[in-house]
Amino acid sequence: MQKRRGRRIVAWVLGGLAAVVLLGVIGVVIWSQVGVMQAEPEPLASVRENPDVVIDDADEGIVLSPASGSSEIGLVFIPGAKVDPWAYAAILQGIVAEDDVTVVITRPWLNLAFFDLRGMDAFTSAAPDVDTWIVGGHSLGGVRGCQLATDADALLLFASYCSDDLASTDLPVLSLAGSEDGLSTPQKIADARHLLPADAELIEIEGASHASFGDYGPQPGDGTPTISDEDMHATVTDLTGRFADSLD
Known part of the structure; x- marks a missing residue:
């Protein structure tokens, strides 16, 4: 019993x-x-209407390719937590149209990059002819990008920083911060600087907030941006385009 x-x-x-x-x-x-932050319609419409950008809503993610068909460099870009992947199409279209970079914007499982355990191959298969791959992302997406960086040729961070130690690698790194970022503050990014290679390039964009790195509207806890969306897009295109060109 x-x-x-x-x-x-x-x-x-x-x-x-x-x-x-x-x-x-x-x-x-x-x-x-x-509470997923959706892409703003007007910036997204500018991408769809751009004759220099070809959009493919593929299994691997949202693929933005140069209309010229010529692309030797690719970027796997991972969205921030609970941000619509389409919200990054407008700010990334410049390097596609002007620098012939193929961009694959991933769709993280459950809208959170930490839950997405797929490797680089799951995304680079969208553009098998591309030889050189950058991995990166915004905020939490950038943290996940750091985890995939050893399988890539370079790392690109938007308002983000690494939790993995990449200091001993020879990986080219471009880290962009915003002076008005209330979430991934410039101080937080500086505090994690030791985890990046010594020659990593860290640039603070004056007037940019956390949400300035995408087009999804204001974000709770963030600062107030003083840079216009147009200037932000142009600045990011210039900086990331030069970074991509340096990998040739």
């Missing part, structure tokens, strides 16, 4: 733990889908 009662107690405990785990998983899934 006691053995039977003991087995019932164990079964109840295990069943309770399973229910808690299941509820936790359901909660995370629901949370990941609520």
Whole structure:
């Protein structure tokens, strides 16, 4: 009788733990889908109307290719947490149109880069003819990009910093920060500088906030940008374009 009662107690405990785990998983899934910051329609329309950019909504992600068809350098770009991947199309279209860089914007599982365990091959397969690959991303997406960096040729960070130690690598790195960023503040980025190679280039864009690195509207906890969207796009295009060209 006691053995039977003991087995019932164990079964109840295990069943309770399973229910808690299941509820936790359901909660995370629901949370990941609520409050996703959507791409603003006007910047996205400018990409769709750009004759120099070809858009492919592929399995690997959103692929932006130069209309010229000539591309030797690619960028795998990972969105920030709970940000619509399309929100980065406008700020990245410049390097596609002007520098012939193929861009693959990933779609992180559950809208959170940490849950997406796919490797570089899962994204670079979208452009098999590209020889040189940069990996990077915005905010949490950049942190995930650092984890994939050893399988890439270069690293590009938008308002982000690494948790992995890449200091001993010879990886080319460009890290862009915003002076008005209230989330990945310039100080936080500076504090993680030791995790990057000695020759990594860190540039602070005057007037840029955290959300200035995408087109999804204001973000809670962020600073107030003083740079216009047009100037921000032009600045990012110039800096990232020169970085890509240096890899040739």
